[in-house]
Amino acid sequence: MSEKGTTHFGYEQVKTEEKAERVRAVFDSVATKYDLMNDLMSLGIHRLWKRYAVELAGLRPGHKVLDLASGTGDLAARYSGIVGPDGLVTMTDINAAMLDQGRARMADRGLIGNVEYVQVNAEAIPFEDGTYDCVTIGFGLRNVTNKQKALDEMFRVLKPGGRALILEFSHPRGEPLKWAYDAYSFNLLPLIGKLVTNDEDSYRYLAESIRMHPDQEALRDMMQQSGFERCDYHNLTGGIVAVHRGYKL
């Protein structure tokens, strides 16, 4: 439980208004080397997690999809491929540097025409109710200060029948895996962070923020509280990562 007016920044308690600023600083410092870090940190498995999430999104040509916290756009790129020229991917991030990186990468890949870029805070989505067939957030929700508010917003901008997808680090099942994962993320991960981006603290924050994130059941409850129905989740790699899914019926 947070004290009034404060929130978690990793394991630290910080003032609520300070958190967004500090999260921004973390991602500013890692933006350019983000893709490399992703590969090193998960030994490439993040690609499989993302593929899995994309299939659960149930996208079809012509669909409109909003991707929150897009970062450099791994998910958005796949969406753009599937929804085709008649569809639309709104790629967003709270961080302008990250979004610029993402835009450049999408253009490099020839993904233009069905992608738009908007700087968006997931807690206050600047789009009308009922706009999207699908709203997703990949490895982003744990950075959001008021997660419930973000879920409410995701629900609001969905069309009836649309679905939301949350891909996020979660809580591994089983003690040995938990232990190995802790050892990895608290020791090895900050070290890799230090070597690649010269920024150990940012990666320590990432490890801590993962631990502070609600577990599978808690997040599903939160989704239900925002109005989502038929909520389920799929554990990947023993629950190190989970994909939550919910519908606006």
Place this chain on the structure above:
Amino acid sequence: MSLSDLAYAGLETAINQHIASDPGAKAKLAKLHGKIIAIEILGMGQTIYLAPGPDLTQLLASYEGEADCILKATPFTLAHLRQPLSEGKTALPEDMQVSGDTELAAEFCTILRQIKVDWEAYLTPYTGSLIAGELGKAIDFAAYWRDHMISTLNQEVREFLQEDASMLPERHEIASFGNGVLQVEQRVEQLAARIEKLQKQKGSDN
């Protein structure tokens, strides 16, 4: 035996490597952006969905909508797409069943013929007996790992981490890890061949 997530990822990478080496095919596929092509692999009860795009042709294990066209073929028929087309034949093999947009199907098959994917190599491990299938998975995993370690770690890390290189595994260490994986992979292959031989012997003994 179904294709694992890893096998899909591996097959997707392989197909896209074939595509990348043929700019003509790449341009043709980019024009099919927004189409979904299903390939039902007969005998495996498995359907692969392909979503061509400007950068990547994605491979999906499931698709909730209706594909624009469905090609039904055995791995054998798919393998034959690598053979040159004999005169007077159409791009669609005779023993391939097609439903939906047949024009799209023909166009897609033309591209498949052009890029010459070795389907058999990717699918055979999954069409054998259960045990061969399990070994196939292991081979696939080892191959994916090796390629991934070598390509990601060797190129990119070298660029970014030159100064800190002493703190990271050396290139030769990574290469030797890759080679280790390769050896395991070869041993698994040999083992698979031996098991197959034994199974055949056992079969003829009865």
